[in-house]
Amino acid sequence: MICSAKLTNALVTASRRGASAEGAALVEFAVSLPLLIVLVVGIYDFGAAFNMKQELNNAMREGARFGAAQPTNDLSYSGTTVPPSVDAIRYVVDSYLLQAKINDCGLSTASLPSRGGGPLRWIYNASSGCPGVGLQLTIQRDLPQPETLPGVTTQVNLLSTQVSISYPYQWHFNNVLQLLIPGAKLGLTNVTTQATAVNMD
Numbered sequence: 608m609i610c611s612a613k614l615t616n617a618l619v620t621a622s623r624r625g626a627s628a629e630g631a632a633l634v635e636f637a638v639s640l641p642l643l644i645v646l647v648v649g650i651y652d653f654g655a656a657f658n659m660k661q662e663l664n665n666a667m668r669e670g671a672r673f674g675a676a677q678p679t680n681d682l683s684y685s686g687t688t689v690p691p692s693v694d695a696i697r698y699v700v701d702s703y704l705l706q707a708k709i710n711d712c713g714l715s716t717a718s719l720p721s722r723g724g725g726p727l728r729w730i731y732n733a734s735s736g737c738p739g740v741g742l743q744l745t746i747q748r749d750l751p752q753p754e755t756l757p758g759v760t761t762q763v764n765l766l767s768t769q770v771s772i773s774y775p776y777q778w779h780f781n782n783v784l785q786l787l788i789p790g791a792k793l794g795l796t797n798v799t800t801q802a803t804a805v806n807m808d
Contacts, residue, residue: 645783652780659709659776660798666703667770667802673699674746674768675804682727682748689719693729696746696770709774712737714744725749739775739795746770752805771801 677692713735727749734741751764
């Protein structure tokens with residue numbers, strides 16, 4: 608009888624300890640799960656932003672290389688007319704973005720570019736289907752690039768084509784960040800990059 612009572616007490620004590628351990632594990636899991644989700648989504652989001660930056664770098668290089676090979680005899684266009692060589696650079700960049708499966712924000716149908724920062728500088732703004740103000744593509748055909756040529760002691764400025772972009776990136780991290788900090792919000796980030804190539808003409 609006494610042995611049975613002791614055995615029953617021992618089983619009850621063991622079950623309480625087991626339930627206590629399971630409860631502690633459940634609490635630990637509940638505390639660590641939001642941190643784990645934030646970590647995983649953060650890695651995914653920052654990886655996606657880095658990948659987009661690389662694709663935009665490639666698009667700018669393609670645009671600059673193409674633009675540097677274009678003639679400059681059409682750059683005297685004035686008023687609302689866009690030189691064909693400048694518009695062609697825009698289409699090369701747009702084509703690369705679409706092939707990389709990046710939203711072009713309607714760059715292919717963007718209105719006439721504005722002028723600014725120099726006589727041979729055009730700025731395309733496109734915001735169709737993009738967050739914020741959309742993307743901004745800047746094409747400059749007369750950027751001076753200092754070079755030292757063989758056999759020449761002084762530097763010379765070679766005219767170059769520079770293509771740059773500012774692209775809005777919407778963080779997905781916002782949705783899970785609020786699990787840890789209610790009301791916290793990451794705004795849009797503009798991913799910017801540029802490429803320059805010496806004009807061949």
